[in-house]
Structure formats: C-alpha cells, structure tokens
Amino acid sequence: DAMVIQNPRYQVTQFGKPVTLSCSQTLNHNVMYWYQQKSSQAPKLLFHYYDKDFNNEADTPDNFQSRRPNTSFCFLDIRSPGLGDAAMYLCATSRVVLEPLHFGNGTRLTVT
Amino acid sequence: RKEVEQDPGPFNVPEGATVAFNCTYSNSASQSFFWYRQDCRKEPKLLMSVYSSGNEDGRFTAQLNRASQYISLLIRDSKLSDSATYLCVVNMWGNKLVFGAGTILRVKS
Numbered sequence: 702d703a704m705v706i707q708n709p710r711y712q713v714t715q716f717g718k719p720v721t722l723s724c725s726q727t728l729n730h731n732v733m734y735w736y737q738q739k740s741s742q743a744p745k746l747l748f749h750y751y752d753k754d755f756n757n758e759a760d761t762p763d764n765f766q767s768r769r770p771n772t773s774f775c776f777l778d779i780r781s782p783g784l785g786d787a788a789m790y791l792c793a794t795s796r797v798v799l800e801p802l803h804f805g806n807g808t809r810l811t812v813t
Numbered sequence: 814r815k816e817v818e819q820d821p822g823p824f825n826v827p828e829g830a831t832v833a834f835n836c837t838y839s840n841s842a843s844q845s846f847f848w849y850r851q852d853c854r855k856e857p858k859l860l861m862s863v864y865s866s867g868n869e870d871g872r873f874t875a876q877l878n879r880a881s882q883y884i885s886l887l888i889r890d891s892k893l894s895d896s897a898t899y900l901c902v903v904n905m906w907g908n909k910l911v912f913g914a915g916t917i918l919r920v921k922s
Contacts, residue, residue: 736912743817743900743912744857758909791856798908799845804856 704728707792707805714782715813722777722808724792732798733775735767736791738807744791750775751798779810787812814839817903819913826920830891834916836901837883845904846884848875850897851915857900860886891920 705726714720724733732751736744747761750769764786766778779786789809793802818837826832838846846863861868863875863884874887884903888895898915905911 734910741914743914746909746911749909756909789854799904799910801847801859801862802849802857802902802910804858807856809854 705792705794705803705805707790707808709808710806711809711811713811713813714779716784717781720779720782720810722779722790722792722810724775724777724805725773726775726794726803726805727773728794728796728803729772730794730796730803731772732795733769734793734795734802735775735777736793738789738791739787747777782810782812784812786810816840816905816911817901817913819899819901819916821914821916823917823919826891826918828891828893828920828922830920831887831889832891832918833885833887834899834901834918835883835885836903836913836916837881838901838903838905839882840903840905841879841882843882843903843905845902845910846875846877847902847910848873848884848886849900849902849912851900852897857912860899888918891918893920893922896920 734749735747738744769775792805848860849857851857867876872889900915901913
C-alpha cells in the first residue's frame with residue numbers, strides 16, 4: 702500500500718541535544734509538509750517542500766530545519782530542542798498544493 | 814481574528830443523534846476545504862473534501878457557504894465510533910493549508 706511512514710514513533714531527547722525525525726513516502730507526491738501539534742491544539746505548519754522548493758513559515762523558529770534529499774524522503778532537524786518543542790510532529794504529503802493531505806502516523810517527541 | 818475557527822465543544826450526543834459542526838474562515842478567496850477526523854494521539858485522517866455544491870458520503874454531509882465564509886459537517890445517526898476530534902482545513906494566503914483547532918465529539922450509548 703502506498704503510504705507515508707514516519708520514524709521513530711516515539712523519540713526522547715535531552716534538552717539541547719540535536720534530534721532528527723524522518724519521513725518517507727511511496728505516493729510519489731510532489732509536496733511534503735511538516736506540522737507540529739501540541740496537546741489540544743491545531744496542527745501548525747512548520748514548512749513544506751514543493752518538489753525541491755523549500756517554503757518556510759514566517760513564525761517557524763530557526764531551531765527547526767528541514768531537508769528533502771529526494772522525492773521520497775524528508776527530514777526535520779531540531780538543532781537544540783527546548784522543553785517547549787515537545788509535541789507530535791506530523792509529516793504529510795499531497796500530490797500538489799491545495800489537494801488533500803496524507804499524513805504519516807506521527808513522531809511524538811519528548812524533551813527531558 | 815483567527816484564520817480558521819471552530820467551536821471546540823465538546824459536543825456530547827446520544828447514539829443515533831444528528832450533530833452539526835461549523836468552521837469559519839477568514840480568507841474570502843479560499844478555494845480548498847476539507848474535514849479531517851483525529852482520534853486521540855493519532856494522526857488526522859481525511860474524512861471528506863468540501864465542494865461548492867456540497868457533498869455527502871453516507872451519514873456525513875459537508876457544505877460550503879461562501880457568502881458567510883463557513884463550512885459545515887453534519888453527521889446523521891451518530892455511532893459510538895464517531896467519537897473523535899473533527900478538524901476543518903482551509904487554504905489561506907500563500908496556498909498553505911491551515912487547520913482549525915478542532916471540535917470534540919463524544920457519542921454516548
């Protein structure tokens with residue numbers, strides 16, 4: 702089945718210790734997104750790639766970076782995680798912008 | 814004003830009830846509208862897209878009111894398994910898809 706896969710499902714990191722979350726897709730979609738979702742809040746868009754074009758949201762902290770080495774993979778790097786970065790990180794894809802999003806099952810990040 | 818607003822609820826309804834949620838959006842030029850369902854600690858899953866003419870999928874009906882800038886979701890004959898958070902998603906300026914904070918539905922026997 703074509704899908705969006707995120708690894709790991711749960712990630713624990715220490716305050717200030719860099720962490721990388723990964724996402725892969727077999728849907729061959731052009732667009733990949735990273736959303737951050739905190740408890741009882743809406744998913745918040747951090748950035749998205751349209752093919753290789755990177756689009757950063759204005760209020761995404763500099764602490765967050767992303768890489769998309771090829772169509773299938775996208776990574777979220779958090780350079781110096783703070784306690785406030787603990788959240789569910791959701792990767793999503795869409796064929797083109799404005800079409801429905803297909804989500805991976807998320808990575809729940811804990812910062813100790 | 815938030816870009817996408819939803820009544821957080823919770824809506825507590827008995828099995829078999831009909832329940833409706835609205836979602837208002839701020840961008841009059843928005844073109845894409847979706848309803849997602851999210852279960853506790855899981856990822857959002859697409860429930861349905863919302864078309865200008867309205868659309869129905871079984872017990873679920875979605876409608877768009879452009880004049881008043883809101884979309885709605887109607888659930889008929891509620892089941893226990895419908896208990897979840899319902900998120901509306903609308904495209905905003907720059908073609909980004911923005912989520913509402915969600916409406917919690919609890920269906921009770």
